[in-house]
Amino acid sequence: MNQPIVSSPRPITLIGGADPAPGILTVALKLGETVVCADGGANHALWAELNPVAVIGDMDSISDAARDAFAQVLHPIAEQDSTDFDKALRHIEAPLVLGVGFSGARLDHELGSMTVLTRHPDRRCILIGEDTIVLLCPPEIVLDLAEASPVSLYPMAEVACESDGLRWATNGLRFAPDARVGTLNKATGPVTLRPDAAKMLLILPRDALDVTVRALQEQPATWPVRAG
Numbered sequence: 001m002n003q004p005i006v007s008s009p010r011p012i013t014l015i016g017g018a019d020p021a022p023g024i025l026t027v028a029l030k031l032g033e034t035v036v037c038a039d040g041g042a043n044h045a046l047w048a049e050l051n052p053v054a055v056i057g058d059m060d061s062i063s064d065a066a067r068d069a070f071a072q073v074l075h076p077i078a079e080q081d082s083t084d085f086d087k088a089l090r091h092i093e094a095p096l097v098l099g100v101g102f103s104g105a106r107l108d109h110e111l112g113s114m115t116v117l118t119r120h121p122d123r124r125c126i127l128i129g130e131d132t133i134v135l136l137c138p139p140e141i142v143l144d145l146a147e148a149s150p151v152s153l154y155p156m157a158e159v160a161c162e163s164d165g166l167r168w169a170t171n172g173l174r175f176a177p178d179a180r181v182g183t184l185n186k187a188t189g190p191v192t193l194r195p196d197a198a199k200m201l202l203i204l205p206r207d208a209l210d211v212t213v214r215a216l217q218e219q220p221a222t223w224p225v226r227a228g
Contacts, residue, residue, distance in 0.1 A: 004093035005075050006036050006054045011213075012094045014125075015041030015052070016085055016101030017061050018109065021130035028098040028128055031213060036092060039084040041101050042066040056091055057084035083109075086116045089123050096124045096216060103129040114201060118156045121198035121223035124216060126209070133209050137161070137202040139221045140194045144211055145187040152203040153182030159199040165191035175200070198223040
């Protein structure tokens with residue numbers, strides 16, 4: 001179990017090294033006023049005149065200016081077996097982490113971020129992109145979505161997911177990344193999802209962010225810490 005570097009009873013905005021799309025940082029800060037940076041995310045925080053409570057990572061991407069400005073809150077983690085997003089997320093204790101700067105740049109980095117969501121299922125985190133948001137689907141979530149709103153389910157391993165309110169029902173199906181996936185589905189109204197394992201990514205339009213945050217607040221059940 002990782003000891004938290006940052007602990008908060010309220011949502012936290014975590015800034016990564018990729019350049020956030022216009023307006024995304026503002027959207028995240030409305031929900032999570034406390035700022036943490038993953039390594040090079042400190043460069044964006046400096047530019048935006050933010051004061052992070054911690055900068056976590058291997059410190060190979062932070063600029064000299066950001067390093068000087070945030071010298072009192074640097075938390076270097078030297079190992080190279082995990083990404084800076086992983087290092088930061090596993091050391092944050094909060095009801096929700098809003099991640100910006102982890103998508104929209106290099107595809108390999110974005111895929112790595114999806115893996116981190118699955119690796120730490122006990123950490124509730126929404127990654128906010130230019131057009132979409134992505135999170136690891138909790139044991140149950142009820143989303144008050146409008147009819148025809150896009151809903152995509154992407155399995156990171158074999159997993160089933162009971163659902164209500166989807167145009168194409170998922171009940172009784174088994175999903176896997178090399179077999180059946182659940183992308184390009186649509187809501188017929190409010191949607192309920194119940195995956196049987198912490199392996200299903202939920203991808204929604206960015207304008208569903210507030211609905212998703214409310215749904216997570218109303219459904220407190222979380223996945224346990226992954227063994228190993």
